[in-house]
Amino acid sequence: xxxxxxxxxxxxxxxxxxxxxxxxxxxxxxxxxxxxxxxxxxxxxxxxxxxxxxxxxxxxxxxxxxxxxxxxxxxxxxxxxxxxxxxxxxxxxxxxxxxxxxxxxxxxxxxxxxxxxxxxxxxxxxxxxxxxxxxxxxxxxxxxxxxxxxxxxxxxxxxxxxxxxxxxx
Amino acid sequence: xxxxxxxxxxxxxxxxxxxxxxxxxxxxxxxxxxxxxxxxxxxxxxxxxxxxxxxxxxxxxxxxxxxxxxxxxxxxxxxxxxxxxxxxxxxxxxxxxxxxxxxxxxxxxxxxxxxxxxxxxxxxxxxxxxxxxxxxxxxxxxxxxxxxxxxxxxxxxxxxxxxxxxxxx
Numbered sequence: 001x002x003x004x005x006x007x008x009x010x011x012x013x014x015x016x017x018x019x020x021x022x023x024x025x026x027x028x029x030x031x032x033x034x035x036x037x038x039x040x041x042x043x044x045x046x047x048x049x050x051x052x053x054x055x056x057x058x059x060x061x062x063x064x065x066x067x068x069x070x071x072x073x074x075x076x077x078x079x080x081x082x083x084x085x086x087x088x089x090x091x092x093x094x095x096x097x098x099x100x101x102x103x104x105x106x107x108x109x110x111x112x113x114x115x116x117x118x119x120x121x122x123x124x125x126x127x128x129x130x131x132x133x134x135x136x137x138x139x140x141x142x143x144x145x146x147x148x149x150x151x152x153x154x155x156x157x158x159x160x161x162x163x164x165x166x167x168x169x
Numbered sequence: 170x171x172x173x174x175x176x177x178x179x180x181x182x183x184x185x186x187x188x189x190x191x192x193x194x195x196x197x198x199x200x201x202x203x204x205x206x207x208x209x210x211x212x213x214x215x216x217x218x219x220x221x222x223x224x225x226x227x228x229x230x231x232x233x234x235x236x237x238x239x240x241x242x243x244x245x246x247x248x249x250x251x252x253x254x255x256x257x258x259x260x261x262x263x264x265x266x267x268x269x270x271x272x273x274x275x276x277x278x279x280x281x282x283x284x285x286x287x288x289x290x291x292x293x294x295x296x297x298x299x300x301x302x303x304x305x306x307x308x309x310x311x312x313x314x315x316x317x318x319x320x321x322x323x324x325x326x327x328x329x330x331x332x333x334x335x336x337x338x
Contacts, residue, residue: 048335127303134296136315136329146305160305162331166217 001147002160003126004052004111005119009041009069009140009165010034011062030065037165038066038140042073044168052076053106057113058085066140067113076111085114091122091154098152105150119143129155140165170316171329172295173221173280174288178210178238178309178334179203180231199234206334207235207309211242213337221245222275226282227254235309236282245280254283260291260323267321274319288312298324309334 012028030038045051052075057067059081071079084094112119120135123143137143141164145157181197199207214220221244226236228250240248253263281288289304292312306312310333314326 044336128297128301132297134327136327158303158305159331161333161336162328163336164330167213167330167332167336 001107001150001152002109003145003147003152003157004109005123005137005143005145006066006070006111006113007116007119007137007139007141008034008058008060008063008066008113009038011139025060027061029061034062034139035065035069037169038069039073041140041142041165041168042069042075045070045075046073050075050109052078052109052111054078054080055111055113056080056082056085058087058089058115059083060086060115063113063115067111070111070113082112085112085118087115087118089114089118091125094122095152095154103150108150110152123157123159125154126152126157127155127159135162136164137162138164140168142168170276170319170321171278172314172316172321172326173278174292174306174312174314175235175239175280175282176285176288176306176308176310177203177227177229177232177235177282178207180308194229196230198230203231203308204234204238206338207238208242210309210311210334210337211238211244214239214244215242219244219278221247221278221280223247223249224280224282225249225251225254227256227258227284228252229255229284232282232284236280239280239282251281254281254287256284256287258283258287260294263291264321264323272319277319279321292326292328294323295321295326296324296328304331305333306331307333309337311337 009030055067055076057063120137121131124131144161146160178199180199224236224245226232289306290300293300313330315329
């Protein structure tokens with residue numbers, strides 16, 4: 001079982017958000033450059049035949065748009081939203097949800113699209129069992145984890161790859 | 170300061186070594202496929218303008234040949250050998266040697282070419298302070314570490330990238 005943690009592409013600057021509008025961070029969109037760069041990443045995934053049986057994304061617009069670029073480039077046909085993937089989302093809550101699903105042997109490559117520092121913290125928990133803030137995950141970057149069987153759990157993964165987006169251009 | 174730990178390319182199978190010849194592991198050469206694949210990696214490094222101020226390699230033939238592919242592709246003009254980079258080499262011994270050198274501000278991108286599991290163990294020590302055997306470093310793959318200043322030491326690095334060679338083709 002492979003789990004790919006993908007950070008959203010370059011998005012609008014938070015400094016330009018409408019003051020006092022709480023929801024404004026949620027509606028930040030990818031910039032033109034963010035779309036272009038992440039489309040290059042999607043093309044590289046295509047070339048490598050790295051497809052996903054399911055993509056689960058944070059519901060925030062910049063993450064959803066990133067996931068949709070993967071869908072638009074035929075890297076998956078299945079897209080779900082999970083509020084656990086919002087910034088600061090709790091890994092244990094997501095694991096509880098995930099492990100409560102009926103076992104599905106058709107899913108061996110799962111992608112989660114979200115935010116930092118949440119995704120790299122999740123990766124550290126899944127690999128090392130604790131958060132060390134030692135992994136660098138750039139916008140549009142991917143962390144790949146390998147699990148020896150179908151179960152996803154804390155300290156059960158090996159770190160298969162950490163790919164800054166420039167290596168995927 | 171960036172430190173890149175690069176595993177040698179695909180080499181001759183150890184099963185074909187001459188029995189009872191102790192030195193035979195030391196003289197295993199890269200296969201034709203190993204040379205071809207790692208030359209692609211070198212070309213990708215060129216495209217990314219990822220050059221090295223110094224490359225230090227294990228003296229074993231398959232590592233030296235890998236390092237020479239980087240040199241032949243103008244990715245560095247400086248090549249040294251270190252027996253600390255042999256399989257099972259001791260990180261503390263290498264750090265003692267490295268830190269005994271006169272400070273050289275011209276070196277901000279250093280590559281070490283060597284073997285597994287030694288390189289991924291060194292990476293775990295430099296990032297997390299202990300060996301967990303959780304990093305996967307394939308033949309021809311690269312681990313990139315970032316140090317906040319010029320000193321290289323245990324638990325002082327961030328993990329910048331882990332790149333399987335297929336992502337560099």
